[in-house]
Amino acid sequence: MTTPAGHTATILLLGSGELGREFVISAKRLGARVIACDAYANAPAMQVADACEVFSMLDGEALAAAIRQHAPDFVVPEVEAIRTEVLAEFEAAGTNVVPSARATIMTMNRDRIREVAAVELGLRTSRYRYAESLAEVEAAVAHTGLPCVIKPVMSSSGKGQSTVREAGAVEAAWDYAVANMRGDRARVIVEEFIPFDYEITLLTVRSREGVTFCPPIGHRQERGDYQESWQPAAMSAQALADAQAMARKVVDNLGGYGLFGVEFFVRGEDVIFSELSPRPHDTGMVTLISQNLTEFDLHARAVLGLPVPAVELYGPAASAVILADRDSSAFGFSGQADALATPGGAVDLRIFAKPTTRPYRRMGVALARAGDTDEARRIAAEAAGKVRIDYR
Ligand SMILES: Nc1ncnc2c1ncn2[C@@H]1O[C@H](COP(=O)(O)OP(=O)(O)OP(=O)(O)O)[C@@H](O)[C@H]1O
Numbered sequence: 001m002t003t004p005a006g007h008t009a010t011i012l013l014l015g016s017g018e019l020g021r022e023f024v025i026s027a028k029r030l031g032a033r034v035i036a037c038d039a040y041a042n043a044p045a046m047q048v049a050d051a052c053e054v055f056s057m058l059d060g061e062a063l064a065a066a067i068r069q070h071a072p073d074f075v076v077p078e079v080e081a082i083r084t085e086v087l088a089e090f091e092a093a094g095t096n097v098v099p100s101a102r103a104t105i106m107t108m109n110r111d112r113i114r115e116v117a118a119v120e121l122g123l124r125t126s127r128y129r130y131a132e133s134l135a136e137v138e139a140a141v142a143h144t145g146l147p148c149v150i151k152p153v154m155s156s157s158g159k160g161q162s163t164v165r166e167a168g169a170v171e172a173a174w175d176y177a178v179a180n181m182r183g184d185r186a187r188v189i190v191e192e193f194i195p196f197d198y199e200i201t202l203l204t205v206r207s208r209e210g211v212t213f214c215p216p217i218g219h220r221q222e223r224g225d226y227q228e229s230w231q232p233a234a235m236s237a238q239a240l241a242d243a244q245a246m247a248r249k250v251v252d253n254l255g256g257y258g259l260f261g262v263e264f265f266v267r268g269e270d271v272i273f274s275e276l277s278p279r280p281h282d283t284g285m286v287t288l289i290s291q292n293l294t295e296f297d298l299h300a301r302a303v304l305g306l307p308v309p310a311v312e313l314y315g316p317a318a319s320a321v322i323l324a325d326r327d328s329s330a331f332g333f334s335g336q337a338d339a340l341a342t343p344g345g346a347v348d349l350r351i352f353a354k355p356t357t358r359p360y361r362r363m364g365v366a367l368a369r370a371g372d373t374d375e376a377r378r379i380a381a382e383a384a385g386k387v388r389i390d391y392r
């Protein structure tokens with residue numbers, strides 16, 4: 001291990017988006033040196049890191065070369081799509097992969113994590129079947145019933161995902177999933193559609209001292225992608241206890257140290273496990289204004305083997321996304337002053353400084369804290385709406 005003089009550890013960050021950017025800031029505050037990697041130059045986390053490397057995280061040779069060159073104390077995945085076999089090889093040879101190579105492999109594949117959760121651990125999930133052809137999808141739909149949700153087993157942020165409400169729409173959903181999947185396995189999961197009352201992310205920290213939880217985060221999704229989140233999500237003590245018990249089982253099974261974003265659907269008192277990220281979660285960006293230690297601080301502490309105390313919630317808070325609506329590499333922002341002056345509560349912004357836009361690309365978030373979560377949501381949405389992307 002080659003931690004340079006004056007630093008506490010060397011971290012190789014695999015993926016350099018908005019979540020990585022905040023993680024770099026948190027880790028650097030604790031003295032770490034961070035090398036940020038992603039497939040394009042000037043990615044958000046690269047702008048605040050000590051060094052950067054540009055290569056596709058799916059390129060096994062480039063990934064192995066970067067790990068060998070930097071000999072990091074910790075390899076910290078930030079995106080889902082990574083040549084995870086390489087991580088497993090390095091882990092076997094002694095490299096510390098966060099939270100573990102197995103966790104990254106399981107969670108990158110919806111079918112693998114579903115088997116762990118539903119079969120091995122017996123957690124309540126939606127009814128599901130896997131399918132690798134149109135005929136198999138049709139058989140799977142017969143099992144789950146309609147409506148159902150069809151997703152490539154390898155995808156994230158809603159890519160390739162559709163909700164099917166009538167039999168005539170099954171073929172289009174299969175074609176859409178195959179066209180938008182990642183990797184070379186044409187395989188989908190067909191899930192029973194859960195008409196949930198609300199859905200939550202339970203940020204769960206696994207550290208040397210054990211497992212701790214942040215107050216639950218409610219969120220609203222469109223096109224499979226998060227639009228706003230708020231904390232704390234109102235839920236019964238029993239439902240929260242059930243979610244915590246399930247989250248603990250999953251993270252203990254996956255092992256390693258770090259923060260996980262565990263997703264649940266809640267209907268009445270029924271809590272249904274959906275999926276999880278073995279890393280900070282996009283809906284958890286609300287913790288940038290709601291907690292004394294953000295999800296990024298908690299991840300950094302757990303990774304570096306430092307104490308993780310109980311989290312202090314400053315008060316009801318919300319986040320709302322700022323999205324682009326077209327492809328561009330010549331654009332700027334305006335309206336930040338107006339946004340930050342939104343009355344009614346504490347307001348903040350994160351502008352990710354991504355070098356290009358595309359339709360629906362997340363370019364920033366507005367954050368708000370207020371007397372209750374409804375008010376915080378209203379203020380965050382108002383502030384986000386005031387930030388304009390000026391395409392030139
Ligand atoms: N079975 C289901 N029933 C009802 N809604 C669902 C179901 N599956 C997914 N959804 C909706 O779609 C959203 C995205 O689904 P999911 O989390 O599985 O996709 P993802 O691509 O992994 O997203 P991300 O990477 O952002 O977490 C969920 O948060 C939920 O709102």
Ligand SMILES: NCC(=O)N[C@@H]1O[C@H](COP(=O)([O-])[O-])[C@@H](O)[C@H]1O
Nearest residue numbers: 015016017018019020157282361362
């Ligand atoms: N749901 C996962 C998620 O939110 N991931 C975050 O988005 C970035 C990719 O953004 P991009 O597609 O705009 O480059 C990732 O690097 C990560 O920070």
Ligand SMILES: [Mg+2]
Nearest residue numbers: 157263274275
């Ligand atoms: Mg999800």
